[in-house]
Amino acid sequence: xxxxxxxxxxxxxxxxxxxxxxxxxxxxxxxxxxxxxxxxxxxxxxxxxxxxxxxxxxxxxxxxxxxxxxxxxxxxxxxxxxxxxxxxxxxxxxxxxxxxxxxxxxxxxxxxxxxxxxxxxxxxxxxxxxxxxxxxxxxxxxxxxxxxxxxxxxxxxxxxxxxxxxxxxxxxxxxxxxxxxxxx
Amino acid sequence: xxxxxxxxxxxxxxxxxxxxxxxxxxxxxxxxxxxxxxxxxxxxxxxxxxxxxxxxxxxxxxxxxxxxxxxxxxxxxxxxxxxxxxxxxxxxxxxxxxxxxxxxxxxxxxxxxxxxxxxxxxxxxxxxxxxxxxxxxxxxxxxxxxxxxxxxxxxxxxxxxxxxxxxxxxxxxxxxxxxxxxxx
DNA sequence: AGTGCCATGTAATTCGTTACATGATTTC
DNA sequence: GAAATCATGTAACGAATTACATGGCACT
Numbered sequence: 001x002x003x004x005x006x007x008x009x010x011x012x013x014x015x016x017x018x019x020x021x022x023x024x025x026x027x028x029x030x031x032x033x034x035x036x037x038x039x040x041x042x043x044x045x046x047x048x049x050x051x052x053x054x055x056x057x058x059x060x061x062x063x064x065x066x067x068x069x070x071x072x073x074x075x076x077x078x079x080x081x082x083x084x085x086x087x088x089x090x091x092x093x094x095x096x097x098x099x100x101x102x103x104x105x106x107x108x109x110x111x112x113x114x115x116x117x118x119x120x121x122x123x124x125x126x127x128x129x130x131x132x133x134x135x136x137x138x139x140x141x142x143x144x145x146x147x148x149x150x151x152x153x154x155x156x157x158x159x160x161x162x163x164x165x166x167x168x169x170x171x172x173x174x175x176x177x178x179x180x181x182x183x184x
Numbered sequence: 185x186x187x188x189x190x191x192x193x194x195x196x197x198x199x200x201x202x203x204x205x206x207x208x209x210x211x212x213x214x215x216x217x218x219x220x221x222x223x224x225x226x227x228x229x230x231x232x233x234x235x236x237x238x239x240x241x242x243x244x245x246x247x248x249x250x251x252x253x254x255x256x257x258x259x260x261x262x263x264x265x266x267x268x269x270x271x272x273x274x275x276x277x278x279x280x281x282x283x284x285x286x287x288x289x290x291x292x293x294x295x296x297x298x299x300x301x302x303x304x305x306x307x308x309x310x311x312x313x314x315x316x317x318x319x320x321x322x323x324x325x326x327x328x329x330x331x332x333x334x335x336x337x338x339x340x341x342x343x344x345x346x347x348x349x350x351x352x353x354x355x356x357x358x359x360x361x362x363x364x365x366x367x368x
Numbered sequence: 369a370g371t372g373c374c375a376t377g378t379a380a381t382t383c384g385t386t387a388c389a390t391g392a393t394t395t396c
Numbered sequence: 397g398a399a400a401t402c403a404t405g406t407a408a409c410g411a412a413t414t415a416c417a418t419g420g421c422a423c424t
Contacts, residue, residue: 108338
């Protein structure tokens with residue numbers, strides 16, 4: 001058996017959504033716009049490309065559902081291998097998620113698939129990451145404090161206040177975590 | 185003369201950076217990692233692809249600079265047409281910047297290229313946009329308040345506190361705006 | 369009669385990343 | 397002697413978007 005490369009974020013997001021309930025591509029597109037919309041909103045065509053790929057790799061299964069008053073549809077459901085893949089993703093805490101700081105939020109969104117300690121580890125990792133960025137930004141701010149460039153400084157300030165707000169939220173979220181649940 | 189489609193965000197970011205001072209591709213890559221890094225960090229190869237394109241469209245010019253102790257380099261400078269393009273971008277307030285809420289911040293970063301009222305309009309637009317999202321998110325929160333799904337709710341809460349922090353920042357930034365400057 | 373939702377997909381194109389390739393100079 | 401910095405690019409690949417295509421049913 002070849003070692004499968006980890007699915008990309010879009011694939012994992014789809015996996016996460018079909019982990020709760022089986023869904024069609026159309027469902028997923030609608031759902032993404034509503035619930036996860038502020039974190040991840042792929043186009044419909046992208047979703048239709050991803051779904052067969054998941055089936056090919058054994059992470060999901062399809063089932064045709066004939067309908068009378070509407071077009072027939074194909075609904076997708078996660079497989080055990082799919083569950084393993086998404087758990088592995090949720091267990092892995094990114095130290096450097098580059099520009100994509102939203103991956104943390106996306107992982108938290110699927111926190112229900114995993115025991116509480118794993119979610120807690122994720123939040124801890126997020127906190128570390130943000131504190132590090134905060135320090136970097138604050139030192140950047142000190143370095144250019146006297147200088148002229150006001151607009152870059154304003155933008156930097158924005159980044160700082162957002163991080164601070166997010167850190168406060170992390171504490172709140174940590175306290176709100178369920179005592180512990182199975183994750184399965 | 186054909187009507188040129190508006191350059192994309194990366195092209196505009198590059199234009200903005202060579203508006204202050206002429207720079208080489210290498211300079212830009214380094215600069216992006218530092219100053220604008222938290223908003224926009226393209227790869228080096230991407231920058232090297234964009235620069236000739238800007239020249240082709242008459243938005244920038246190149247000039248070869250021979251050096252003795254280092255490799256020769258090519259430095260790029262913005263043209264009047266380039267300035268027009270970036271000003272047009274800064275003047276246009278996006279009502280629906282999709283997922284990419286950072287475009288607002290990026291535009292503010294280049295606020296110096298444009299008179300104060302234009303920047304103010306940009307901030308106002310950003311405020312409107314955020315207030316609208318905030319209302320949407322808060323109503324989503326109310327709708328699912330009693331329900332079970334705790335993790336989605338936590339993530340939603342994160343989005344809300346970040347928006348609130350950003351709104352506070354907008355007020356601060358608006359007050360910090362210079363009385364008025366030329367922009368040119 | 370027209371609009372909108374349900375439903376799935378393909379095609380063309382753009383955007384972007386990673387890896388490869390090269391090579392001198394400076395610094396440790 | 398090794399590693400980092402300066403400097404520019406190409407090639408291969410993947411991810412994602414927009415536009416196109418199709419068609420029935422429900423609602424106003």
